[in-house]
Amino acid sequence: MSADRANDDNPLLDFSGLPRFDRIRSGDIAPAIDALLAAARASVDAVGRDTRPETWESVVEPTETAFDHLDRGWGVVRHLNAVVNTPDLRDAYNAVLPRVTAFYTDIAQDPRWFARFRGLADGPAYAGLDAARRSVVDNALRDFRLGGAGLPDAGKARFKAVQEELAMLSARFDDNVLDAENSWTHYVPHEADLAGVPADVVAAARAAAKADGRTGYKLTLRYPCYMPVIQHADNRALRQLLHRAAATLASDLGASPAWDNTPVITRTLELRREEARLLGYANFAELSLVSKMARTTGEVLAFLRDLAQRARPFAERDYAELAAFARDDLAIADFSAWDVAYAMERQKARRFAFSEQEAKQYFPEDRVLAGLFRVVETIYGVAISRGNAATWHPSVRFFEMRDKAGALIGQFYLDLYAREGKQSGAWMDDAINRRHTQDRLQHPVAYLTCNFSGPLDGDAAHFTHREVITLFHEFGHGLHQLLTRIDVAGVSGLQGVEWDAVELPSQFMENYCWEWDVLVHMTAHAQTGAPLPRALFDRMLASRNFGSGMAMVRQIELALFDMLLHSAYVPGGDGSHPSPQAVLDAVRREVAVVPHPPYDRFMHAFGHIFADSYAAGYYSYKWAEVMSADVYSLFEERGVMSPEIGGRFRDEVLARGGSRPAFESFVAFRGRPPQLDALLRHNGMVAT
Ligand SMILES: [Zn+2]
Numbered sequence: 001m002s003a004d005r006a007n008d009d010n011p012l013l014d015f016s017g018l019p020r021f022d023r024i025r026s027g028d029i030a031p032a033i034d035a036l037l038a039a040a041r042a043s044v045d046a047v048g049r050d051t052r053p054e055t056w057e058s059v060v061e062p063t064e065t066a067f068d069h070l071d072r073g074w075g076v077v078r079h080l081n082a083v084v085n086t087p088d089l090r091d092a093y094n095a096v097l098p099r100v101t102a103f104y105t106d107i108a109q110d111p112r113w114f115a116r117f118r119g120l121a122d123g124p125a126y127a128g129l130d131a132a133r134r135s136v137v138d139n140a141l142r143d144f145r146l147g148g149a150g151l152p153d154a155g156k157a158r159f160k161a162v163q164e165e166l167a168m169l170s171a172r173f174d175d176n177v178l179d180a181e182n183s184w185t186h187y188v189p190h191e192a193d194l195a196g197v198p199a200d201v202v203a204a205a206r207a208a209a210k211a212d213g214r215t216g217y218k219l220t221l222r223y224p225c226y227m228p229v230i231q232h233a234d235n236r237a238l239r240q241l242l243h244r245a246a247a248t249l250a251s252d253l254g255a256s257p258a259w260d261n262t263p264v265i266t267r268t269l270e271l272r273r274e275e276a277r278l279l280g281y282a283n284f285a286e287l288s289l290v291s292k293m294a295r296t297t298g299e300v301l302a303f304l305r306d307l308a309q310r311a312r313p314f315a316e317r318d319y320a321e322l323a324a325f326a327r328d329d330l331a332i333a334d335f336s337a338w339d340v341a342y343a344m345e346r347q348k349a350r351r352f353a354f355s356e357q358e359a360k361q362y363f364p365e366d367r368v369l370a371g372l373f374r375v376v377e378t379i380y381g382v383a384i385s386r387g388n389a390a391t392w393h394p395s396v397r398f399f400e401m402r403d404k405a406g407a408l409i410g411q412f413y414l415d416l417y418a419r420e421g422k423q424s425g426a427w428m429d430d431a432i433n434r435r436h437t438q439d440r441l442q443h444p445v446a447y448l449t450c451n452f453s454g455p456l457d458g459d460a461a462h463f464t465h466r467e468v469i470t471l472f473h474e475f476g477h478g479l480h481q482l483l484t485r486i487d488v489a490g491v492s493g494l495q496g497v498e499w500d501a502v503e504l505p506s507q508f509m510e511n512y513c514w515e516w517d518v519l520v521h522m523t524a525h526a527q528t529g530a531p532l533p534r535a536l537f538d539r540m541l542a543s544r545n546f547g548s549g550m551a552m553v554r555q556i557e558l559a560l561f562d563m564l565l566h567s568a569y570v571p572g573g574d575g576s577h578p579s580p581q582a583v584l585d586a587v588r589r590e591v592a593v594v595p596h597p598p599y600d601r602f603m604h605a606f607g608h609i610f611a612d613s614y615a616a617g618y619y620s621y622k623w624a625e626v627m628s629a630d631v632y633s634l635f636e637e638r639g640v641m642s643p644e645i646g647g648r649f650r651d652e653v654l655a656r657g658g659s660r661p662a663f664e665s666f667v668a669f670r671g672r673p674p675q676l677d678a679l680l681r682h683n684g685m686v687a688t
Contacts, residue, residue: 012029018431040107060136068442078093078429097168101163108144177605180605288615304622325343325346361527363465395416398412430447448475491657512640517641549593554594562616581603
């Protein structure tokens with residue numbers, strides 16, 4: 001009984017409201033997750049034993065609460081592991097991870113549960129279900145099949161072992177990158193060595209050195225330090241040093257063999273292929289597309305190559321002009337990878353008399369947030385205000401979204417600043433999914449996480465325009481999570497939405513960062529308080545598509561690499577692609593315009609496809625961008641702040657979650673299938 005009593009008091013098992021971040025300790029993790037797994041298992045077993053006719057009430061409903069609690073509890077643990085990673089927490093996370101993975105692979109193969117779902121799908125009750133509930137049943141049957149439920153016993157056992165090993169490899173990949181990144185520091189003795197680097201970055205580097213009890217300036221590979229140095233440091237040797245450190249992170253050329261992701265990559269690719277073939281697919285790419293909007297590998301490859309062909313002339317022109325500028329104006333004869341970002345900033349400053357750092361002075365955090373909220377409040381008819389909740393770090397804030405009548409829609413946490421122990425990048429994750437329980441409505445809650453430079457010496461944080469765009473992007477995901485009207489958790493918010501459609505709402509929101517009427521309200525100069533001058537905005541706008549050809553072929557390079565790595569490449573196979581690096585080299589020959597140095601081990605830190613869910617799915621960004629640009633073009637026609645079009649977008653896309661195919665939602669909003677025109681126009685890729 002003592003274990004039960006302990007669990008009564010376990011904050012991870014308290015589902016009465018928001019997560020109890022004020023009370024959770026790493027010691028709570030194992031007992032809580034084990035209890036949640038046991039409860040979910042028991043609910044599955046009960047459904048399997050049930051002999052009543054198959055209905056929603058007898059097959060789906062009895063497991064809903066146990067699974068919701070498991071999602072929420074495990075979600076909190078995953079979240080903490082990503083944002084306040086400590087050795088204790090990481091150990092606790094890694095200790096339960098195999099049990100969680102084993103649970104999901106186990107139940108996906110449970111024959112009696114599978115039979116109950118099949119009975120529901122084939123029986124008379126199915127026709128009486130609404131669209132959302134039918135989608136839940138259809139997705140469950142698909143996931144049973146993809147989970148190996150149809151395999152013979154030996155196949156099931158092997159499939160499960162493969163899943164477990166893949167989950168460990170994915171966690172290992174991230175840990176290696178994070179450890180390698182954290183281990184790298186470089187102290188610069190004199191401020192003169194940082195000539196060209198923005199003053200706030202220099203000040204942060206001095207503060208970081210001081211915190212270590214050292215004089216001089218501490219440089220790291222974390223984004224708010226790495227990016228401005230690689231973009232602005234006049235010191236070419238310093239840029240080269242940082243570039244090499246970042247490009248060899250967690251690789252065979254990295255700081256320690258302990259963090260080398262080479263074996264992780266090799267093994268992951270072998271196991272993914274084995275997983276796909278166990279299920280009857282030729283390769284992992286085919287398997288990945290089963291739950292996506294795109295139908296075949298060929299369709300994706302053709303889409304990417306068509307886009308590459310359209311973008312490449314613009315990319316080649318960008319690069320030729322950049323190399324000429326570096327040679328003539330910067331006296332760099334042997335133009336190299338570590339000069340590209342620097343030369344681009346200089347060329348951009350020359351051409352448009354504008355730099356990210358100049359614009360940054362105009363974007364204080366409070367104004368930016370107010371501007372973002374104003375857009376959302378106007379087009380969706382909602383109101384956002386501060387709320388109270390326990391968090392995992394003092395800098396995290398909490399907000400509530402309500403409708404015009406004051407009724408709660410959802411809530412979100414905002415964790416904006418980079419810090420040690422926080423995974424790099426920006427993302428949205430669900431904390432709580434919207435659903436109706438027997439007696440009440442459970443409101444959705446989202447985590448919004450970024451890695452911006454925080455406030456320095458008591459001043460308000462200021463964001464670059466790029467960071468503002470990132471914030472809008474993640475908030476778009478958040479709106480997908482919060483504005484859903486679906487009452488069953490399985491297809492509410494982003495649940496059940498095809499992966500290649502997930503980036504639609506997020507990339508859509510980015511467009512607002514280029515609207516004068518939106519942007520001007522978000523600005524106040526750090527010293528004078530003056531709003532962004534129209535002339536500076538015009539220069540920013542003129543520079544919007546600066547380098548867009550190079551940026552587009554870079555994204556296509558990554559997407560093509562990912563797709564071919566998971567389809568054409570055969571681990572230990574025929575020799576036409578002898579290694580993952582050979583696949584990357586071939587793709588670069590086909591589409592890239594920027595030469596890469598031989599030490600470039602970008603793949604070893606490509607977490608999207610090795611530690612996240614973008615494997616054979618990286619193309620999703622471009623795929624969804626076609627749709628997001630096309631959606632925005634209707635706003636451009638009818639008014640970008642139009643509540644009418646906003647309402648239609650909410651009703652037909654955001655509110656629907658995974659209750660119907662994304663293609664149908666798009667057509668319902670736009671009145672026709674997606675077209676490429678708006679994307680090309682927004683990127684300045686229209687023949688003149
Ligand atoms: Zn995104």
